[in-house]
Amino acid sequence: MFTLEFLTNLLSATVRLSTPITLAAIGATICERSGIVNIAMEGIMIMGAFFAAIFAYTTGNPWIGLLAGVAFGGIYSLLHAFATVTLHLDHVVSGAVMNVLAFGITRFLMVLIIGHPGTTPAIPMGLGRYRFAIPILSDIPVIGRALFNQTPIVYLGFILVAFLTWFLFKTKTGLHIRAAGEHPLALETIGVSVYKMRYLGVFISGLASGLAGAYLSIEANVSFTEGMSAGRGFIALAAMISGGWHPIGAFLAALFFGFADALQVRFQVLRVVRLPEELFIVFPYLVTVIAVAGLVRRSRPPKAVGKDFMIERSED
Amino acid sequence: MGNVILETQHIVKQFPKVLANDDISIKLQEGEILCLLGENGAGKSTLMNVLYGLYQPTSGRILLDGRDVQFSSPRDAIDRGLGMVHQHFMLLDPFTVTENIILGAEPGRGPTIDYGAARRQVKELSDRYGLRIDPDAKIENLSVGLQQRVEILKALYRRARILILDEPTAVLTPQEVDEFFSVIRGLRESGVSIIIITHKLEEVRAISNRVYILRRGRVEGERETGNVTTAELANLMVGRSVVLTVERTPHEVQPEPVFEIEGLQVLDDRRIPAVQDLSLTVRPGEVVGIAGVDGNGQPELAEAIMGLRPVESGIIRHLGEDVAGVSTRDRIHRSISYVPADRHRYGLVLPFTVAENIALGYHDRSPNAYRGQLDYEGMNGNAADLIKRFDIRTSGPEAAAMQLSGGNQQKVILAREFSRKPTFLLVNQPTRGLDVGAIEYIHSEILAMRDKDVGILLISLELEEIFGLADRILVLYGGRIVRELLTDETNEKEVGLYMMGGKERSA
Ligand SMILES: Nc1ncnc2c1ncn2[C@@H]1O[C@H](COP(=O)(O)OP(=O)(O)O)[C@@H](O)[C@H]1O
Ligand SMILES: [Mg+2]
Numbered sequence: 001m002f003t004l005e006f007l008t009n010l011l012s013a014t015v016r017l018s019t020p021i022t023l024a025a026i027g028a029t030i031c032e033r034s035g036i037v038n039i040a041m042e043g044i045m046i047m048g049a050f051f052a053a054i055f056a057y058t059t060g061n062p063w064i065g066l067l068a069g070v071a072f073g074g075i076y077s078l079l080h081a082f083a084t085v086t087l088h089l090d091h092v093v094s095g096a097v098m099n100v101l102a103f104g105i106t107r108f109l110m111v112l113i114i115g116h117p118g119t120t121p122a123i124p125m126g127l128g129r130y131r132f133a134i135p136i137l138s139d140i141p142v143i144g145r146a147l148f149n150q151t152p153i154v155y156l157g158f159i160l161v162a163f164l165t166w167f168l169f170k171t172k173t174g175l176h177i178r179a180a181g182e183h184p185l186a187l188e189t190i191g192v193s194v195y196k197m198r199y200l201g202v203f204i205s206g207l208a209s210g211l212a213g214a215y216l217s218i219e220a221n222v223s224f225t226e227g228m229s230a231g232r233g234f235i236a237l238a239a240m241i242s243g244g245w246h247p248i249g250a251f252l253a254a255l256f257f258g259f260a261d262a263l264q265v266r267f268q269v270l271r272v273v274r275l276p277e278e279l280f281i282v283f284p285y286l287v288t289v290i291a292v293a294g295l296v297r298r299s300r301p302p303k304a305v306g307k308d309f310m311i312e313r314s315e316d
Numbered sequence: 317m318g319n320v321i322l323e324t325q326h327i328v329k330q331f332p333k334v335l336a337n338d339d340i341s342i343k344l345q346e347g348e349i350l351c352l353l354g355e356n357g358a359g360k361s362t363l364m365n366v367l368y369g370l371y372q373p374t375s376g377r378i379l380l381d382g383r384d385v386q387f388s389s390p391r392d393a394i395d396r397g398l399g400m401v402h403q404h405f406m407l408l409d410p411f412t413v414t415e416n417i418i419l420g421a422e423p424g425r426g427p428t429i430d431y432g433a434a435r436r437q438v439k440e441l442s443d444r445y446g447l448r449i450d451p452d453a454k455i456e457n458l459s460v461g462l463q464q465r466v467e468i469l470k471a472l473y474r475r476a477r478i479l480i481l482d483e484p485t486a487v488l489t490p491q492e493v494d495e496f497f498s499v500i501r502g503l504r505e506s507g508v509s510i511i512i513i514t515h516k517l518e519e520v521r522a523i524s525n526r527v528y529i530l531r532r533g534r535v536e537g538e539r540e541t542g543n544v545t546t547a548e549l550a551n552l553m554v555g556r557s558v559v560l561t562v563e564r565t566p567h568e569v570q571p572e573p574v575f576e577i578e579g580l581q582v583l584d585d586r587r588i589p590a591v592q593d594l595s596l597t598v599r600p601g602e603v604v605g606i607a608g609v610d611g612n613g614q615p616e617l618a619e620a621i622m623g624l625r626p627v628e629s630g631i632i633r634h635l636g637e638d639v640a641g642v643s644t645r646d647r648i649h650r651s652i653s654y655v656p657a658d659r660h661r662y663g664l665v666l667p668f669t670v671a672e673n674i675a676l677g678y679h680d681r682s683p684n685a686y687r688g689q690l691d692y693e694g695m696n697g698n699a700a701d702l703i704k705r706f707d708i709r710t711s712g713p714e715a716a717a718m719q720l721s722g723g724n725q726q727k728v729i730l731a732r733e734f735s736r737k738p739t740f741l742l743v744n745q746p747t748r749g750l751d752v753g754a755i756e757y758i759h760s761e762i763l764a765m766r767d768k769d770v771g772i773l774l775i776s777l778e779l780e781e782i783f784g785l786a787d788r789i790l791v792l793y794g795g796r797i798v799r800e801l802l803t804d805e806t807n808e809k810e811v812g813l814y815m816m817g818g819k820e821r822s823a
Contacts, residue, residue, distance in 0.1 A: 171427040179408055179419060186406035189370060190420035190470070191391030303409070312331065312371055 011146030018258025024236035027208025034201025042233025043102030048213025053224035073210015181302035354530035399471025580630035605786025723754030
């Protein structure tokens with residue numbers, strides 16, 4: 001049963017299943033590095049998924065859908081930035097509201113635009129059709145065939161992991177974002193606006209979660225279904241934490257979840273062991289919880305994450 | 317000397333509840349070292365933050381080289397040649413020295429940082445000013461003195477020609493202060509004009525040419541330091557004549573120890589030994605002072621004594637019985653009292669009333685409780701007595717603790733702890749951040765407890781405080797007692813030397 005074919009498929013599925021989690025998790029990493037707690041990925045993802053599907057459906061062009069998903073994810077996340085940075089609201093409260101609100105907005109718009117809640121009609125052309133193999137790399141047995149024969153957003157995910165790692169650790173803006181999450185007043189007193197860096201951090205995570213949503217509705221599927229994020233935003237949160245607030249760590253943690261998920265599906269289909277279906281479905285989530293519980297004590301969050309920043313306030 | 321380089325005219329800064337600066341006009345001359353002297357809360361930091369563009373003045377003008385300027389953010393001030401080292405360092409602990417120095421002004425084309433060039437520039441800068449530092453060291457691994465050096469380099473890197481230092485010596489040992497002063501004089505030689513904020517009178521005379529005295533947000537006076545006495549400065553600063561040091565009269569010590577520690581080992585939060593092989597004895601009627609630079613195991617020692625942190629090994633004995641395994645609650649009820657270092661986090665529940673705060677720990681018994689329920693009448697009555705006895709300035713027992721000034725908050729803690737007839741008293745940094753009047757009061761209360769034959773262990777980062785109160789001094793370094801000295805047979809310089817491990821310092 002464990003043929004090369006099986007392994008290749010397993011790895012390929014791992015990568016696909018982890019993609020939305022990777023995207024949301026690396027975005028959230030940037031966000032929390034800037035000092036803002038983000039538990040709103042679930043809601044942002046839903047918004048991204050919805051608008052990607054709607055735009056792909058009405059224009060018939062999935063690439064426009066992709067851009068719409070990213071854009072609306074980014075725009076929606078600015079609400080979180082406004083609430084936490086400008087209005088100084090509690091980050092967790094704002095995030096929770098963002099999640100609830102996203103479900104409400106998409107349902108309302110579903111009824112308004114499509115005429116009913118539930119699922120949108122299928123888009124004429126999904127990004128899943130644009131599968132392409134990267135020459136040479138995809139010839140490597142197992143790994144190469146699993147990683148380099150994929151669809152567009154999966155590749156984008158790889159690129160973004162590398163890009164955001166570089167951005168965070170090698171660029172000036174990246175240093176400023178990290179400073180904003182570590183000791184914001186230190187940043188402000190050398191003349192860089194903490195507010196700007198925090199808006200930027202939240203916005204980047206909005207774009208990334210929007211892309212994750214687009215992946216769900218127009219690449220992995222061909223329509224938007226309410227609630228299709230299915231807790232992935234929260235799994236991404238777990239991946240960010242067990243990844244130690246590092247994009248590559250978050251990526252590896254997301255892969256781990258994707259792997260558990262891919263394995264679960266195969267066990268279920270192959271009936272390796274006879275257990276109720278629900279137990280299989282819960283498996284990757286359970287594994288994630290355990291992984292986070294084990295790793296979380298060792299990773300150190302940015303020192304000022306979740307702390308409000310206001311210059312002129314009584315210190316005592 | 318002569319040209320006025322920086323000037324404030326009628327600066328007013330109104331915070332929502334406090335008028336922090338009330339019509340302040342000062343002048344800084346080119347190439348001088350100017351002191352700003354004032355008690356805590358006088359408005360010194362606020363004025364400097366206004367100059368630095370971090371706060372916007374409510375009204376008033378700032379003139380630089382005789383021209384009106386408006387700093388809408390620190391960026392503007394930095395661009396015009398101002399640098400500021402804040403009272404609480406503005407450093408990123410897990411980052412390197414280089415990263416901290418270049419932050420916000422990173423070399424390199426486009427979006428990326430040229431770390432090679434950055435390191436070179438930092439090295440060159442530290443060579444030029446003789447401020448030696450390892451550019452690759454992490455801030456969290458540096459001593460406070462070296463961290464301060466990084467802060468100064470940060471300002472110099474931005475080509476500051478006016479340098480503001482907010483309470484720069486508060487965290488330094490006497491030797492480090494000397495070295496710091498020579499650095500500052502060197503900077504003046506190279507053309508930097510300097511403002512130093514302090515509330516220490518001796519320093520004003522040691523370093524500055526001129527001094528402004530601030531009190532309650534107003535300029536109380538301006539003096540040439542050459543011809544002013546410490547007493548005159550003190551009177552201007554406090555607004556009345558003050559006793560600078562409470563007199564410690566000789567007092568007979570009882571022979572039988574009230575409190576002993578033997579071979580104590582305690583771990584810090586990272587599970588690294590913070591206190592090692594520590595032994596000490598406190599007898600009734602004496603104050604034993606623990607001197608040491610911050611970060612040498614003080615909080616861990618205090619927490620272990622109170623049962624707030626587990627003891628790895630060793631014995632803690634109170635009245636002859638080992639209490640190392642006894643709960644905090646039982647230690648308190650055995651007549652061990654504790655004044656914690658951080659009154660806001662550990663000493664008080666800020667939103668609770670004064671009376672409730674005084675009842676804490678004894679809230680389950682008379683006069684605070686009756687038959688399992690809180691007895692507010694009894695509690696408030698008891699608090700009212702203590703408010704009178706300890707001269708706590710508050711609207712009454714039912715005022716929230718957070719409405720009180722720092723000094724009065726500390727008096728609430730003193731009232732609670734001292735009124736419980738302790739046999740042993742652990743006092744950790746009792747006067748941190750308080751003004752001269754409150755310090756004077758608290759010191760005399762501590763000595764009064766000693767004279768009632770209470771055994772007192774005093775932990776303090778302020779050498780002056782140790783010398784003012786302690787009969788014996790134990791120097792804590794690296795979690796160990798490295799030296800025991802009799803206060804009357806030593807001096808601050810000697811203790812300072814042991815505080816740094818007993819070696820001449822090398823940077
Ligand atoms: N950011 C702030 N917001 C509100 N009040 C403040 C702020 N900073 C300082 N204050 C208040 O202004 C007064 C002066 O404080 P400060 O300038 O820090 O005094 P100093 O530096 O002389 O000790 C104090 O009463 C303080 O509580
Ligand atoms: Mg101050």
